[in-house]
Amino acid sequence: MSKNITPYKDSDLGKKEQVAQMFDTISGNYDGLNRVISFGIDTKWRKKVLKLVADKKPKTVLDIATGTGDLAILMTNTAAEEIIGLDISAGMLEVGKKKIAERKLDHKIQMVLGDSENIPYPDNYFDAITVAFGVRNFETLEKGLSEILRVLKPNGIFVILETSVPTKFPYKQGYAIHSKFILPLIGKLFSKDKSAYKYLSDSANEFPFGEALNNILRKIGFIDVKDLPQTFGVATIYHASKK
DSSP states (O other), X not given: OOOOOOSOTTOOSOHHHHHHHHHHHHGGGHHHHHHHHTTTTHHHHHHHHHHHHHXXXXXXXXXXXXXXXXXXXXXXXXXXXXXXXXXXXHHHHHHHHHHHHXXXXXXXXXXXXOBTTBOSSXXXXXXXXXXXXXXXXXXXXXXXXXXXXXXXXXXXXXXXXXXOOOOSTTHHHHHHXXXXXXXXXXHHHHOSOXXXXXXXXXXXXXXXXXXXXXXXXXXXXXXXXXXXXXXXXXXXEEEEEOO
């Protein structure tokens, strides 16, 4: 189990509301800062998620914690006829809607304000579900994963892309320096929300990864669970299915 880290220590709001508030605040410069912080490598990771999903030839795709829609936009390169981007931050969704409109993809992607722990779709609805850098923001990880299992079709694919912590020298030490000092510094310099990037760093360091997250997925009921570490272990792609 991970610690339930929240963005704002002195807030009376629950984690869910705090996360929505945080992403609303940083939505305007999120994409640019994300590229800087990850050195642009996150685009390569997302393309690997795309391939995993595309190989399954899904007709319906749900991208949870879609943010500004990067992964949902990529999913237009699959056979999907319906792509839903779900997020609790209205600010992030607005940025995503503009990107989708600019690419003339409004007919393929629907951006929906909603909660991963109460997904507004029926059981066994989606052929594929993705979450990129979002599961660590769930207020209750098990509840969110259970909802995902509920709306995933049998034999469907569920793919997570999430940060993880390298375990080998010197990547472990380099990651520690980047997450403890560089990421919060970039946030302070370029974001009006000084707490946001500290939260993103702290939550990444505390979130279960590798076999720990595999076991949680299995406990929820997912099958064929596998993890694929990326770039010396600074991120991991997980994929699983449903009976």
